[in-house]
Amino acid sequence: MEDKDDYKFLKIRDAIASINQRLSIIGVILEFGLPRKTKCSDCSCTLKIIDESHQKPGISVNVFTENMDKLPHIASTGDIILLSHVMIKTHNGEVCVVYNKKFSSFALYKGKHGEDFLPYQISPRFCLREQDKKFIAGLRKWMLEFKLDEGSSNFFMLREIKEGVRVNLACKLLHIWEIAQDEWMAFVWDGTDTPPTSICTKLEDEMYNQLPLHLEPLPLSRDILRTFPVVGTILRVIIDHSIQKHILHLLKADTWVKLLNVLCEVNGGLWYGVLTPFTKLRYMSNEDHLLKDCQRIYDARLSLTLGRMPYWSFPRPSLITEVCDEHTVFGTLIDVLTNSKVTNIFNCVVRVVAAFPWRAEDFCSPLGMYRMRLTLEDPTARIHAFVYADDGEKFFDGYPSVDILTRKRNKLLGVAVSNDGKEIKNAHRNPPWMQCCLKSYRIVRNDIWGSRCYRIYGTKLLG
DNA sequence: TTGGGG
Incomplete structure (x- = not known):
């Protein structure tokens, strides 16, 4: 019975x-x-x-x-x-x-x-x-x-995330990596750009505690980076220690997932997600309309001349620069990092999130030649780019006084200033989106990729 | 019984 x-x-x-x-x-x-x-x-x-x-x-x-x-x-x-x-x-x-x-x-x-x-x-x-x-x-x-019809209202795109908020994401898992012993990170993407964050480090921190270019301790290899989409943020997602053994086998690269309850945070001005014990996985088929939407956004952006401009810089970047070469096609910073030519030129829309040296009086060497390093970011990556010699002369419009140079720096880095132009102590920086020309080059003949650097050229900071 | 949501 x-x-x-x-x-x-x-x-x-x-x-x-x-x-x-x-x-x-x-x-x-x-x-x-x-x-x-x-x-x-x-x-x-x-x-x-x-x-x-x-x-x-x-x-x-x-x-x-x-x-x-x-x-x-x-x-x-x-x-x-x-x-x-x-x-x-x-x-x-x-x-x-x-x-x-x-x-x-x-x-x-x-x-x-x-x-x-x-x-x-x-x-x-x-x-x-x-x-x-x-x-x-x-x-x-x-x-x-079966087609799961659940609407998109419970899901956030990466461009909608907010700091300290737990969200549901429908995204593609691009890569899973053991970033350090027993520490795993997932790299996820949905074709949209995470919002720009305000930078809360001090300018002088760049000396001993520079703003990170990425959250993983070692940079991703060029071979891995080259497999990533060139538009849209690749969100780093930390996998909480306590859940590693329960979730790692469920995360497969090159598949789409719905992750429920992902905590969104910012570190060093970079967004990251956290998979916690409260995170859940939800069924997603290859016909899911959320997946199709992401793919559609990506295809549309790739086909548009301005599709590689950061979403958050629309309708246009702030007019703080003038570039010599309007015709070079726009590239994202991941385009710059993964381009197949070591030496190349790019037209980018970026924010300057840090500078070294940070004091205007140190922008030039004792011999009077510009040599400084900027940290540039767009939704896809961060890179260091040098402002050097003649390119610096062009960028800063000659050799202005320290006061004028400081004002230019503050504008470039989005440093908060009071009405009298003095920097406001402990205020966060909100760098504007700026168009610039970049060139990539190598400095060591027998290590062309390992010694690849970037420099700003043909760009003038206005005002 | 517990948890269910976060």
Whole structure:
């Protein structure tokens, strides 16, 4: 008799009407969170499942087991879970499924592309049965046609993120990298530009504690950078230590994901995300309209003359510079970094986030020649660019007095000044978007890529 | 029982 009861797989719609009953259901995993310890020293994880009868928003399943090993180790959203002897309960008026460690059991199967009916994980009490196959096959068939229609309102594009806020992102995972021992970072992208941040370091910090060019301790290799899109921010996402072993295997480069509850932060004026124990993964198909929107934005930007200008500099960069060469095509800083020619010229719209030396009286060497380093950024990257000799003379319009040079510097770096032109102490900097010409060159003949540098040329700072 | 959201 017991066996027969197990075959009363209820559709989710019918299960919802069976409060306080013990039953079996099978569904597709739409979303799942990371495993955690409960306050009763059990372990738990929550997932959301759907089937043909209940496609949104999905029913929550709370799984409790004695240890982490016994929880379902889901390989991917879109996989199928079969749950036996689970309870239907209500919580705050919402119906959910509770998996009890004493009498429930489960089996996990690959999703719509699964080719066999062998579960990749089963719980101790689970009995494999021939009849399960037709339910799994049915769900797989339904999934092939299924289009998740959830709207975009719950998702933020990278251009909408805010500091200290947790957001849901639909993005492409470009790269996963162990940036230091046991420290992992994901590089994600959606084709849009993160907003410019204000820079809160002091100008003089550039001496001993310079503004970082990137958040990873070592720069990405040129080979990896070259695989990245040339428009849109590549957001660095830190993977919290405590969740590494539960999430790393779920993040695959070159796939799209929906990441729920990603914390957005800024460090050194650079945006980054954090995957925390509260982060969840959600199913995303290749037909998802959010994915199509990202692709459309990217294709449109690539096809436009001004598509490589930062979104935040529209309709035009501030008119603080004049460039000699209006005709060189616009490039983003990742274009500059990954261009196949060591020596080349570029037209860029950037912000100057730091300068070294920072005092106007030190911009020239004791022999009277300009030699300084600017830190340039756009939504795709940061680079150091030198202002050197004749190019400096052009940039600063000759050799003006220290006062005038300081005023020019403040304008260039967005230093806050009071009405009398004095710098306001401890104020953040908001550098304006500036158009400039850049050239790349190498300084060591037998290390052309390793010694590649950048210089501003043909650009005049106005006023 | 626990958690469910953050």
